[in-house]
Amino acid sequence: MAESDQDLPAQVLAALERGQKIEAIKLLRELRGLGLKEAKDLVEGCGTDRQMAGVSVV
Template identity: 65%
Template sequence: MAELNQDLPPQVVAALQREQKIEAVKLLRELRGVGLKEAKDAVDNCPLERQVVDGAVVQPGGHGVFFWLLGLFVLGVVVAWLFGKF
């Protein structure tokens, strides 16, 4: 069961993100052919911070927003410098 918990299909993780626990259990049972108890235990033990991005499960902690803001700031400085506002 340990490997079942670590390798949840993206559809199951997506259902968990939508807070549809029963749907996640149903999907896991259909996709993996496991029993109700095994599926429920796997869903219950799934870390909530897992996310689905383009069909792949990734862990949070990225710094994407920070780099977007930094990039916009740098772009603004460059544009201001090019137009002589600096």
């Protein structure tokens, strides 16, 4: 089940905005009780969504 940016805690999103992917993963693991792989996949999926949203097609 994929989570959108809105489903992630504000602290995790703030860490991602600062470019701190590892910190975001650590926070997500602490806050949600997830394993490393699950948290990493969610954070990386969020980053991919953000990158795609910023791309303009000419």
